[in-house]
Amino acid sequence: MSPKRPREAQNLFAAAGLEQDAPHPLPDKLRPRTLSEVVGQDHILGADGALTRMLATRTLGSLIFWGPPGTGKTTVARLLADATELHFEQLSAVFSGVADLKKAFDAARARREMGKGTLLFVDEVHRFNRAQQDSFLPVMEDGTVVLVGATTENPSFELNAALLSRARVLVFHSLDAGAIEKLFAHAEKIEGKKLPLDAEARAVLVRMADGDGRAALTLAEEVWRAAREGEVFNAGQLQDILQRRAPIYDKSADGHYNLISALHKSVRGSDPDAALYYLARMMDAGEDPLFLARRVVRMAVEDIGLADPQALVIANAAKEAYDFLGHPEGELAIAQAVIYLATAPKSNAAYTAFGAAMRVAKEAGSLLPPKHILNSPTGLMKSEGYGSGYEYDHDTPEAFSGQDYFPDALGHQTFYDPPDRGFEREIRKRLDYWAKLRRERRPK
Template sequence: MSPNRQRASNSLFSAAGLERDAPHPLPDKLRPQTLSDVVGQDHILGLDGALTRMLETRTLGSLIFWGPPGTGKTTVARLLANATALHFEQLSAVFSGVADLKKAFDAARARRESGTGTLLFVDEVHRFNRAQQDSFLPVMEDGTVILVGATTENPSFELNAALLSRARVLVFRSLDWEAIEKLFARAEQVEGKPLPLDAEARSALVRMADGDGRAALTLVEEVWRSAREGEVFNAEQLQGVLQRRAPIYDKSADGHYNLISALHKSVRGSDPDAALYYLARMLEAGEDPLFLARRVVRMAVEDIGLADPQALVICNAAKDAYDFLGSPEGELAIAQAVIYLATAPKSNAAYKAFGAAMRVAKDAGSLLPPKHILNAPTGLMKSEGYGGGYQYDHDMPDAFSGQDYFPEMLGRRTFYDPPDRGFEREIRKRMDYWAKLRRERSS
């Protein structure tokens, strides 16, 4: 059927009242009709919200909506077109190619000639390759389209710099407890019946939605379908009926990196309780415990270092314990290592020293070590001064010669600066003593 005939058929369907009587999913029934109906995005749509201010000035530029699923990105784009009298055109980067883009651009140019602007909404815009993203630039610059792209991925990493420079990024937040409760109340009002849940089960349903409005309303429908006449579910029954428990996150997307970052920074900030919370979040979501064990080892060498040399030993032991015990018993070893790291003295001195040494090694090039520390296996090398004047440290007082081991052209450098805490307090004492001996013996 041609698009014109399809539209005509849909119009006749609506005119006959059949569409009104046809079953609609709850998310479709509760789809906001105005921007003020959208919940959970007050920082964008409230009195001082970014979009509110744009609409007050009657100017609208291209936008990138960045946020998790079910937060209203598509709905806001559609309502934005209505509020600005723009034609709403929608594409999905998953199903569209160059031919679809060209067709959309040509149609927008034709509308522009007749005095109608186009808001082109592109869902999953990050899935377009760089060349496809570049194709938007001319039509954005000449005003053929107002682009509104939606993405669940970080635009800084997934979108071209040229495209980002021509669009404003608006961040959509996961729906909080209050916003999800508003959706539940609206659903109850529209359906004319309460949710068959006790207070604890209702709270559990909010958690199951995990900030996704669409998921929240789908869960509400499942609850009503599952409840018998007069039945009221408690939290345990709800979990059994829905076969769903804790909220999950996409281990390949931002949720994964956000939580591992939160775990790492909680350890670095010496907060064992917060660190355990984020560890539990990731384990509950199905994260690979060995991935977490590897990250914990990384924390030991980056943030604890030589302030507590046992930190690395304990983290490696935790990894081995998980290998030996498996899940779930082995996860306790990882948790123990996390607590140890969070409560250990902190030092990034070794981490910084290594980075500084790497930079100097890269910049200074292939400098020859001083000849007195080079071996002289041949007569020629010995005649060239290789090994001449080398002092065997074990034969010296305090087992310390004080000789310079840096290349002559580089000069002496300082990379490692241990702080005066943890075990590194003892290391600093040794280094200060050796520095004193070095000065004395070099003079």
């Protein structure tokens, strides 16, 4: 690799030329020096990538980089500044406030007057509040800065609409196995030695990186530190040495919602294996099992309903079993419920029926039920016809009177339409039979 190009010295240590002799972590030593060296983001930096096309025209608008940690967002921003000959200014929303923003904007204005543009890179930009995000708008609009914001959170939810309308969102992907392998091969070339791992252990190390390039190189460095002369680790030894890296999973952010969505849709799609995989992912990452149990109950009523009435019973029983057994034994009860729900017949008929009834209830207003089904505890109410003509169903043939129960002004409505599968096949037969009796007993 070519030596690091000189940059503006950030401290006296670097200015004195001593920095090259200081120890550097492997991710820093292997930091790409050109955009072509960035791995895993070909959709952005390949021949037809969005940034490649921008650079070809020598124009660069404000950008939001959205993606998980260790995918190259900061590196690409720095290299973009080099490629467009802009001054690179970096801030972190975690450590910066209004005063820091004002200072950065003033410095950018001064540079602009001297004919030098500024690329302002803001890490974790979603951490800024609404007012702080709004402060970027004037300097973006008048060209004082080219803003490049980086975020691990969904910009649609975390960034102001006004800011998003002035910037293009580019999505950075987690590094796939091939990209991680390229990093390892590059590291071996720079270090002049192979990773002391057999083939299986090397594949495990790739998986442990979890798509994070920085983490991949940090793990590789730990492996080299742990190895004695001539030692080669197998997969079991590797996991003992590294104590495995925890999965990337933020219980309050995208990782949480992505996985619970995947679990729910796998159950709805009747794939018990995929459902178990996402359940295991969430449990392995430390999700609260009672949160999972509550979602399983929701799946039972939303996606199975009366196609299998036992689904709700089993989902509730799983929650009770976890309450009784605790961790880790109780987790098996939740897994069992997930399998049952995934393999049960599916119906959202009750879910859609309730939604339709809620809409009509809101739109129709406070309509009085028909008088024949109203109680008449007073003489006045009896004189007004309350309760008059009511037929007690148990005293009628087949315990079915066929009377109307909707408000007169509304007329009979149909909300529940059970499909011909699971237990709802039997309910369908009953409803069809009662509809036939209702037609026969309706006054001519």
